[in-house]
Amino acid sequence: MTLKRFSLLLLSSLLISVACLVMTIYYFFYLPGINAEVVDQQQQEYILLKAAFSASAKNLTTLTYDYAVWDSLVEFVYAPSDEFIASNLLSNAFEVANVDAVFIHTVNKQFVWQYLDESIRDSSSALREFVEGKTATEAKTLLPSAADISAQQASTRHGYYVIAEQLFYITNTTILPSEGYGVIAGSITMARLVDKEMIDEIAGYSMVRFSIDKKINTPADAQPMNDFFSFDQLQVVNASHSWLIRNAFDDQTMVITVHHRKGSSPKLDAVSIILLLLIATLIVSLSMMMLSRFLILPLIHFNSSINASSNDNLMAKVPNQHFIDEIDNVSNSFNQLLIRFYEQQNYLETLTLQDALTEITNRRGLEAFADNVMAEWYQQATGFSVMMLDIDHFKLYNDQHDHLAGDKALVDVACCLMETMASHDALVARYGGEEFCVIVKDDNTQAVAFIAETLRSAVENLHIKHDVDGTLWLTISIGVMVVPKLFENAQQHQFHDLLKLADKQLYLAKNTGRNKMMLNVLS
Known part of the structure; x- marks a missing residue:
């Protein structure tokens, strides 16, 4: 058998084997792995978004606690005065802290004082009724229960709630002396509307695109949506996933939808497979006919040296003694280029931290x-x-x-x-x-x-x-x-x-x- 025929036979066998191997790897190993990776990425986006919601609410919870555990506020609940309001309950302070509403109640749930931002004037009455439990189907309220009051310690109730088709973050803390325990005088409630500014803030924290919409009627046979703040393990790849944000003690809900960066699995069509096989056939044929072991082996060694060194994140010089002068020249050129690269890298690292004019730290x-x-x-x-x-x-x-x-x-x-x-x-x-x-x-x-x-x-x-x-x-x-x-x-x-x-x-x-x-x- 001539070398030409042997090469063609070897090439045909190699191409058939490669084609079968590629298809097997793609459909039985690569594609399932990619699907699992995409699902995991979408799961991570969901987890990051929940964490961002918690982080955005933390400042308001802390601020409410700071106001609640305060001797002066205890005195104010017992004896409200305009002087205290003018000195301590300043509207511009709440505006700076992005607080849209503040309610103060006694332990008997008697209303004492409120602050309302202009942006929520239309929904203020619904918000107050919700806080006081007047809209609850199970007679529950955000205000502290008798058990909370009798404990004589600071206690907090907070969460995201749907009120008048708007989403609010609300936090309520018992008002008591600055020591953090003692006779409870009442409670203070602060609320922030999840508006476009807060949505952009949460999206910036999480780097996840999402939207919040009103709940719409769904067909009777539709799959029920899970609660957003409950743990939910995603199973399938979708362009977006939706959850419900529902109140704990009434029937108001909203839908939050995460729009994933990667919403589908990669697909390999028949045309692409044929083109890949044709290109592989042409490249392998020309290579087997034209290249010799004096060219292939040095390149393999050259590539192995680079891969071995790059795996350690540190490029090393490659051997530069070869039978073919051109490969030897390439090796020398690569080593020289590597030296220049390290010099330039050190120089650039210096420039990034040094002021160009004074040569001191920038x-x-x-x-x-x-x-x-x-x-x-x-x-x-x-x-x-x-x-x-x-x-x-x-x-x-x-x-x-x-x-x-x-x-x-x-x-x-x-x-x-x-x-x-x-x-x-x-x-x-x-x-x-x-x-x-x-x-x-x-x-x-x-x-x-x-x-x-x-x-x-x-x-x-x-x-x-x-x-x-x-x-x-x-x-x-x-x-x-x-x-x-x-x-x-x-x-x-x-x-x-x-x-x-x-x-x-x-x-x-x-x-x-x-x-x-x-x-x-x-x-």
Whole structure:
């Protein structure tokens, strides 16, 4: 048998075997696995959406508890007064907290006071009746029961409820002294309408597209929909899945629908199979006729080396001694390219964290450092300080001396700050424009104040000429916020909150004469 005939016979057998293997793998292994993967992905979207609903409601539940466990509110329930309302139950405070309704009742379910946002005026009466249990088919209510009251401890009732064909999140907490136990005076109820803003917020948390619609009549033989907040294991792949949101003690319902990113399983049609087989036949035929083992084996070794190294997420150089010069050249070129790639990667990583002008840490590097500092503060109760620095009258300096001089002044100030802080456990970063930020791992007020004053004095002693406001030299103003260790409720504070507080001190420094430092301690 000639080599040509043997090659054709081998090719035919190979193609038939490959075709059978591909079809077997696709229909018996790949397709079921893909279906299971899609169902699992849709299940994860459902779980993420439920978690996002809970997360969006958490702030309101916490706010209700903060108001409820409060001595002053206990006194107000017993003796309502306009002075207390004007001082503590402020409409703009509820607006900022995205609270649409607030109801206060006594333990006897007597109405005391309410706040209503303009957006829910039309449904306010239905909302209040629902809270008080006047619409319940089983005479149940969100207000605390006799058992809740007799327990003399804080208790909460909350959930998503359908009222007047609208979805609300409602939370009710018993009002009692600040110790969290004692004689219960009544209860406070807060509600938030699940409107477009809240839907967008929940969608942003979960990265899941969903819609909420009114319940429509369904055929008698239709499959009943499960409750959204009950565990529900998905079984089949669909473009969307729907659940009911139903009240616990009346018959009001709404439908929530998740629109999945991937709504169907991949399909392989006959035309695609034929084309794949034809292309495979052509490629294999040409390869067997034209390529020799001196070309195939080196490429296999070349590919194996790359795969073995890439599996460790670290590319390694490939062997470069081959019989064919072209393959040898490719190996050498690949190794050289790999060297250049590592050099460029290191360079780019440096650029992402370094300010191009001053060559100190940029804002992105500041945020990365701040994440570590905040984590230590949360977990290890390690105090620190945040400083915001701004060059005084820098725009005027640019106008008088041109932007090149302004850039040089920025570089000089940055170098001065870096040199001054070299002996401290700190980070100096350019925040933007003529603003700098310094994070010092120290919460000793006197020490931090001394450091800030040293920075201010060091910049002034650069003697960068800038005659304005009676000052001969370029100066800086500094706002300092000292963050003490062992701070209660530290988790509630984010780094950008601390930056705002430091920036507020900077604002005070600039408004009271500039070229000074203003310091405050987080409390």
